[in-house]
Amino acid sequence: MHELGVVFYVIKDVKEVALQNNINKVNSVTLDIGEVSGVIHEQLIDCWDWAKKREPVLEEAVLKINTIKAVTFCEDCKKEYETVAHGKICPYCGSENTYLLEGNEFSIKEIEVPDEDN
Amino acid sequence: MGKVRVIEIHENVFAKNDQKALETRKELALKDILFINVMSSPGSGKTTALSSLINKMKGEYKIGEMDVDIHTDIDARKVSDATGIETLQINNGGLCHIDADMTSRALEEYEKSGKLEDFDIIFLENIGNLVCPAEFDTGAHKNMMILSVPEGDDKPLKYPLMFSICDLVLISKIDTLSFFDFDIQKAKENILRLNPKAKIIPISAKTGEGMDEWQSWIEDCKKNLK
Numbered sequence: 001m002h003e004l005g006v007v008f009y010v011i012k013d014v015k016e017v018a019l020q021n022n023i024n025k026v027n028s029v030t031l032d033i034g035e036v037s038g039v040i041h042e043q044l045i046d047c048w049d050w051a052k053k054r055e056p057v058l059e060e061a062v063l064k065i066n067t068i069k070a071v072t073f074c075e076d077c078k079k080e081y082e083t084v085a086h087g088k089i090c091p092y093c094g095s096e097n098t099y100l101l102e103g104n105e106f107s108i109k110e111i112e113v114p115d116e117d118n
Numbered sequence: 119m120g121k122v123r124v125i126e127i128h129e130n131v132f133a134k135n136d137q138k139a140l141e142t143r144k145e146l147a148l149k150d151i152l153f154i155n156v157m158s159s160p161g162s163g164k165t166t167a168l169s170s171l172i173n174k175m176k177g178e179y180k181i182g183e184m185d186v187d188i189h190t191d192i193d194a195r196k197v198s199d200a201t202g203i204e205t206l207q208i209n210n211g212g213l214c215h216i217d218a219d220m221t222s223r224a225l226e227e228y229e230k231s232g233k234l235e236d237f238d239i240i241f242l243e244n245i246g247n248l249v250c251p252a253e254f255d256t257g258a259h260k261n262m263m264i265l266s267v268p269e270g271d272d273k274p275l276k277y278p279l280m281f282s283i284c285d286l287v288l289i290s291k292i293d294t295l296s297f298f299d300f301d302i303q304k305a306k307e308n309i310l311r312l313n314p315k316a317k318i319i320p321i322s323a324k325t326g327e328g329m330d331e332w333q334s335w336i337e338d339c340k341k342n343l344k
Contacts, residue, residue, distance in 0.1 A: 002250035005213045009131045017127060027122055031131075038253070038279070096311070108127040115121035 003040060006106065007047040011055055013108055018057050026061040027112040034103040035070040035084055061111075070103020135255060139218035142225065142257030152239045152340045153221075155258035157280065159273075160246030162266040163290045163323060165193050168241060169200040170323040174333055176203055179238040179340075184224050186210050186245055193243060204233065215250040216242065218257045239340065248277040260339050262286035267294050271305035274312055282312045286319065286335055293322040 014029055033039055048063040070083035074090035075097040081090060083103055090098050130136075146153050158164045172181050181201075185194035186208040194205040208224045210216055221242060228234040242258060244251045263284045265273055268291065274281040281287065287309050289302060306318050317335060321328030 002214050002253055005215055005217070005250070005254075006131055008213075009135070013127070013129060013131065013134070017125060021125060023125075032128075038249075105130075106132065107130045110124050110126045110128075112122045112124050115123040 003043040004047045004051070006039070007044065007051050010048075010108060011051060011058060014061075014111060015055065015057060017111065018113075021113075023113045024057055025114055026058050027114065028062040028064050029058075029111050030064040030066055030109040032066050032068055032105050032107045032109045034068045034105040036100070036103045037106050039106060041065050066109055068103060068105050071101045072098050072103075073101045074098045132254070135218050138222060139255035139257040142218055142222050143259055146225075146240075146257075147259065147343050149235060150343060151234070151237050152260075152336070152343055153242065153258045154239070154336070154339070155242045155244055155251075155256045155261045156264070157244045157248070157251045157261065157284070158246060158264040158266070159248050159269055162246070162264045162269065164243060164246065164264050165196050167264060167288065167290055167321065167323045168243060169197050170326075171329060171332060171336075172197070172201040172203055172241075174329060175239070175336070176201060180236050182206065182228065182233075182237045182240040184208050184221065184240065184242045186216055186220075186243065197243070210245075214245060214247055215254045216244055216256050217254040221256045221258075239336065248273070248280045252277075252280040252283055259343065260285045262288065264288045264290045265305065265309075266291045267298050267300045270298075271301050271308065274305070274308035278312050281309050281316070284313065284316060286317045286332075288328070288332065289318065289320040291322060291324075292320045292327060293324050 014026060018026060045063050052058040052061055071080050072083040073080050074095055076095035077090060077093040079092050083100060088098055089096055156164060156168060175181060181203050183197050183203060183205045185205055191207045194207045198205040206224050206227060208220050210220050225234060242256055261284045263280060265287060289305060302320060309316055309318055319328050319331045321332055
């Protein structure tokens, strides 16, 4: 899949933040990943652990994943339901006239850095 | 262990790519160059279909083609041998997708050699893959894909994202319909269910069927660029 590609995106963004904030070491990076974003967590972490070694500022950074539940909204009966369990068809009224409210996220939530300048 | 400090970022990982893609789209539209992203599985006949379309249109339009193969330039050479047009190989470092950075670098190459302004239409022949390329905005004005008859009419169900982001879906190799259990009607239903706005054209690069309709779809996109 495209896990390695997105890891490069994350690294680029975090490096930029580190540079702007004069940070030379990052302890951890937390991502918000939606349940139906199509990203495989184990693979993402494997790619991260490989790629971070090429970046001194991230060498020791742990990748943390915060999963965001996928929720779908039904336009016909105006109810919300869990996407993973029911997919595109509304479990309340059987309508296919539904759309994803959340669960497709792939963003960098925050990073943790040492609190002292050495 | 020292204390830690948290820096909140809350930035979509794709935000920078989307921004770059937006800029590319704008810049090309200002120059009146139509940029089309062509996606499909490996072996769907992308190179053949594109070559015959380009041969049909090259008298009237100046066409460029960007090609990305992970390990060789065989597709770029095939297209340029078959059509005589300018092709440009994108190096994507072996990744499974093309993003807006890679296309803009390739466009810059054209720009540097002074060729960019000459083009009316540029095709991006994306990597043969129905998953990853769908995730990344390349800066193209239109996304299209090719579903070939041997792949089966259930492909849209297996790769919903790809089918839902495409403006045009070609059903290719329809000259082979009698050899496969491919139900065109069912394929169309599966596609339209995911993407009611998709335009669907059955084609055969071999017999030429559907090629006129594909060409006029492209000409309409070109007209509507400005």
